[in-house]
Amino acid sequence: MSLLFKNLRIHQVFGANTDVGKTIFTTALVRASASIQDAVFYLKPVSTGPMQDADDEHIKQFAGKHRGKVQASCLFRYSDPVSPHLAARLDAQRKGQEVSVPSDQSFVNSVAKHVQSCASRLSSYAHMYVETAGGIHSPTLSGTTQVDSYRPLFLPTILIGDSKLGGISSTISSYESLLLRGYIVDCIMLFRDEYYRNWEYLIPYFAEKGIHVATVDPPPPRLDDVRHNWASTENYYDTIVPSSRDGSIFDTVTHLDTCHTRRLDDLHSMPRRTLESIWWPFVQHGLVKEEKDVAVIDSASGDFFSIYKGHSMQPESIPSSPSTDSMLELQFDGSASWWTQTLGHSNASLALAAAKAAGRYGHVMFPRATHLPALHLAERLVHHGPGKGWATRAYFSDDGSTAMEVAIKMALRAYSVRNGGRLDSAMRKNLGILGLKGSYHGDTIGAMDACEEGVYTCEWHDAKGYWFDPPSIGIRNGEVHITLPSAVAAETTSGSEDIQAQSLSWAYNVAERLKTPLADVYRTFIRRTLQRLRESGQPPLAALIIEPLVMGAGGMIFVDPLFQRVIIDVAREDSTADRPNHSAEWSGLPVIFDEVFVGLYRLGMESCGPLLGVNPDISVNAKILTGGVVPLAVTLASDSIFQAFLSENKTEALLHGHSYTAHAVGCEVANETLRIVESIKQSDDWNVARQAWDASCTSEDPAAIWSLWEPEFVHRLSTQPSVKEVMSLGTVLVIKFEDGRGYTSDAAERLLLPIKDCIPRGADGAQNQPFGIHFRTLGNVAYFMTSLNTSLETVRRIQDRLSEALGPS
Template identity: 60%
Template sequence: MSHLYRHLRIHQVFGANTDVGKTIVTTALVRASALKNNAVFYLKPISTGPLHDADDKHVKRFAGPNQSLVETQCLFRYDEPVSPHLAVKMASRASENAVTVPSDRTFLNSVAQYVRSCARKCPAGHMYIETAGGVHSPTLAGTTQLDSYRPLLFPTVLVGDSKLGGISSTISSYESLLLRGYAIDAVILFRDHYYRNYEYLSSYFATRGLRVLSLDPPPPRLDNHAQNAEITEAYYAKLVPGGLDGDIFEAVRHLDDCHTRRIEELDTMPRRTLDTVWWPFVQHGLVNSETDVTVIDSAWGDFFSVYERASGSPSKTISNQNSLLSPQFDSSASWWTQTLGHSTPSLALAAASAAGRYGHVIFPEATHLPALKLAEHLVNEGPGKGWASRAFFSDNGSTGTEVALKMALRAFSAEAVPAMTPVEKQNLGVIGLKGSYHGDTIGAMDATKESTYSCEWHRPKGFWFDPPTVSIKRGKLAVSVSNLMPTSVPSTHHFNSLDALYDVEGRLSSSLAEAYRLFARQTLQAFICAKEQKLAALMLEPIVMGAGGMIFVDPLFQRVLVDLVRDVSLFSTPLPVIYDEVFTGLYRLGLESAIPLLKANPDISVYAKMLTGGTLPLAVTLASDRIFQAFNGESKADALLHGHSYTAHPIGCQVANETLKLIGGLLQKEPWKAAQIKWSTDAKSRSTIWSFWEPSFAHAVSHLDIVEEVMTLGTVFTVKFNGDNTGYASHCARELLRSIKGVADDGSRSSTFGIHFRTLGNTAYFMTSLNTPREVIEEVENRIWVTLDAQNKGKL
């Protein structure tokens, strides 16, 4: 991840094209930094071409009078003067032994390791990391430099192009850097007095608050090496004079100032945040100091880059030479939104493309391609395939569920026989499960039983069953039946595999299914006979109830409820069924939807969260034709009068289309196959119900005495702790896992990152993205295990 040191200022030098003078500009910056008596480190991660022409050799040779303060290094060197991705292949063909192409991970680890070693060497200094070619030139594995270097996210100097066409290439390079989150501190280019690109670019970037510095161009290169070296040294001596005055020193001062301002900004963010921000789901009275505020400088993949103010506090001595930025695994997937990790380049480009083409455009009685394509995919190919006829857009999961409620209640009212009175319509209720949560807006809250999330206006409307739950206890996969069930029904039912437990259709003929039917029917009949309220819909979070405590529900019970509300012997008008898949849908649990698992189509379903890959809010509510026709007519008053200013905003729709495309490419890849095989009872087959988390890890944690139960599906792993029944207000899980937040040596092996986690009372949960590398999951598992095992031994 990113590196930031209080004592070592680092800048990465990108070029707007090849042959724009990156090495000359960087040499001048190195020379100027050394003349100011700084230790200077120059890194050329990849070099191609003859050794005598190598950039690191050039920088060292012309580093100036204080050359002894300058260290130069190249990490990967190849003889052929071609693009790095070709140079490494050519080296392999030329060698008797195959040359392994370093992966992006290996390449970045090498760069990061060198940066850390430099930070340990000096009390104060500058570092310049020079790239090869243009911003989109490939690195060794073929990934473009912009994307390959992006996890490190060093502040950037862009060397502009002073030649014909250079205005375009410089602006294009700037925009490419900007789209990927790079901070561009300066643009530097040569003063060509014919094309005068520097004049236009100075004006262009000034309106964007970006400093442009121009330098005298170097002399033409001579064939005679000795003469060429002589005139080159004279050029640098003039460009970087001993008097420490001139454009290049202005550039160095500016880069120093950018570094200082960045740290000052990060230093003050906790206090400013505590003074001005009201956080959601946070009791501010429990946030006792600035050190409780997590300052996220950037994010990439599954990680935050977190500013560790304490480790670099001005009160500390300069001997503390650790990076001020630490990687933290985003184990809540940023409130369940992350699909493919943070800052996925193709999603950023999709958003930029739609923003540039549309911005936002009004949607009623209009259409645009991003929204139309998304609706068609979700209805005809995605979770709506075979039952949905329409897609209704809204702006987040909570409003998406409110739309679903409006749809369901209207449809029920339109079909009810005899017709209901206005008072009855206003008092319609839903059937659901205790612990369900459909959002924070008032209507969504009214569709749940009263809970910690309720507010003063909350008026629960409906009936909620205490559901049977699924978990792994002491290594055994089991369904625990609610205490409200008849005593004749065993309290626990064990299963040999996830496939067996989630084989809903196969379990429909079981004695437990019959017990569910009898219990649910009798309970609903009693409620109906009381005539306190008409029930108009069934609303479920399929498989897992998220915010209620990561409650894994027996899917058989949910299927029984779906069948019952459609039984005309119980309800003369079949109740519309809503699946709230805001959290669980779109492969969060390894399945696109719970519909194929439950083997029962809803009338309405809701999708959000993962829909846009964690980039921005968007929700879609799918509905069957039955529901749509309840609103279809000649009167405007009969229409679904619900909408948002940003309904079907093109940016979100375009990003969602790209997200679904990327997900589709993951489904048959090796990490998914490997995980599915591990959870199968047959080593040669792939389980249909599976998890990215290791079975052995889940079983081992479930055996700890401090643990009541664990459960895992798809990307989700949850652990519920013993000994604290205060519910959501409990701090049990948070305290037991507090130590995993930071990077530490946990006794088993040193961790390379911390883990940012969220808890729900005495339940902690962890999530991966759909493409989290196996080695990252293993390190998270190891950190959780070592921490809980130590806590467990402390309790004995």
């Protein structure tokens, strides 16, 4: 809900501490603005203490001769002169237990609505100042510190420095706290105290960082006599805000105006500059020719982008006419920023974790070395996370594609060592991969070669292996269906390509379904196909790679888990090599789980192994691992895979790596991400969602089938005439539309185009800010996913938008 208006320049005033002069400086800025502009708005969101001491009353009293232009307001007022979080609790207790303390969301919504109301009354250019309470980390009504509570508004900031003893430290610390959360700090102001002289240090300190610093003499002591005190204070303001309109305060007002103009100019020019200099991934530039088609993301917070829309407005509305609409609008990040978001954008805990590691290590060499962030992460993933019970080693790399290259190298070496006597050098170079059609493991060449040729491959692509056309699961007309490839359907008694499942939970009960005739059909079909490949003289298949449960980039295909379990079982049937010496060692083909997309609770479960009833020999995790803050990936391996590289010969080691292996910043962020995820698993929203899908579903079940998307909504969506089928697990919702052109289809984009727009104000509930929905499509498939901590309220609002766009069933 970040706010930016062409004709209303807004700045938020934070203090480095309590009693640093926030109200004095804000009053001076208000007076200076009022002498220049036709209107000035002042907002004190929270006020505590007696009315006569209220800051908004001080503004009204000392607004000067232009006070008629000044509109001062307060939203939440409490009589107790204590911290806002305590004052709100005491007030609620006095009024009765049924009165609750405003949440962060309702608090920020109230501020946003007031700002928008002020903007709607504009007839010309105006200024606005929003003054916080206490220091930057003083609590707001809910107890959240101000610097975090106000962050969704993303208002440019004025920091009032501390001119007293210890003020140098508190000012710099406050500035750094603001920077860690992404705030734009346009100015620092403080008193020119002649005893401590903090300003002498802080002016050059911040000048090196390009930050404007303004100083004024401190106010006179407060006098007991009310009239004398008023006269003394009024004279002080006349001195620092003279009628001649010169001096530090007026220079600051001019500087703030310049900052506002510069920000608007940057945002407005970014589309043109981007089209001239950037080459996007997965974008046909020949189809993006107009500036209005470029999404300019000014900031992001929680589940939302803040999108600049000024460049898409009609040109005649830009130059000079007053604009009462924000130049920014909210868009829900419907793809979780290419599946990376875990805890939403600009998460303060993750930013602090990154800063901690950057400050302690930067980046340090990793071969034959170790550091705590990497060691803690490896131990967590191997012993307590997705590798629990089977993995013994964690290999770090930079992204999912690279981690898959590592996994393939591991598997091919292990196979070659096990079958060394049967493989000549030519055969080793042509070892193949067994997988599924629609697989995608990344865009590096080796990862491409592990998939059949498709839209993502390139000139050097050399597909090596064989890929089964997999059965899939989808919900159609409220019923769960298993769709069989024609070759598999021909092996069944009925010959039908469509099987209606008893329920979603039954479809994912692999242990029970292994006893069904369909499991025998799968097993026979896979064995016969592999036998035919061997007899045809095709180069040996050396590893099985699967994306468990959902194949993401290949079209969000929800693969029948029974088929994946059976293909793993068949791949591990060892008919060509000596049996391993120990039962813990792999047999047949080493099995790789590519869990870059599905792993770490994207589907509501940490790993898909417990649901499939088998563990891999190698697995890959990325994406969610670092919460969308920095790239990092990990390849987990069993001991028998590790042993294939263990010798006293250097050349037999895993000679792979990159400069930023086990990057300390990434490892520390991953540790913090996983720590927070552990608490989300027990959250009320997750418990409510689990219960909605299955009353017996608990957080203790590692293979539970549930979703943050409501079951009634998913089933209702599946009955829409334009919808072919729907599926949902965990955070993921996938809609497949009736259009046979696949990846080249524009059906999903065309049918859902209305949801990109922001709902007109007021149409989406009095307490909620409107938002559009940013989403990605894969031809005739549209997918949506949330962060792990997206609120159920937000999910419901997205469901409503989707229902509205697709019409009644």
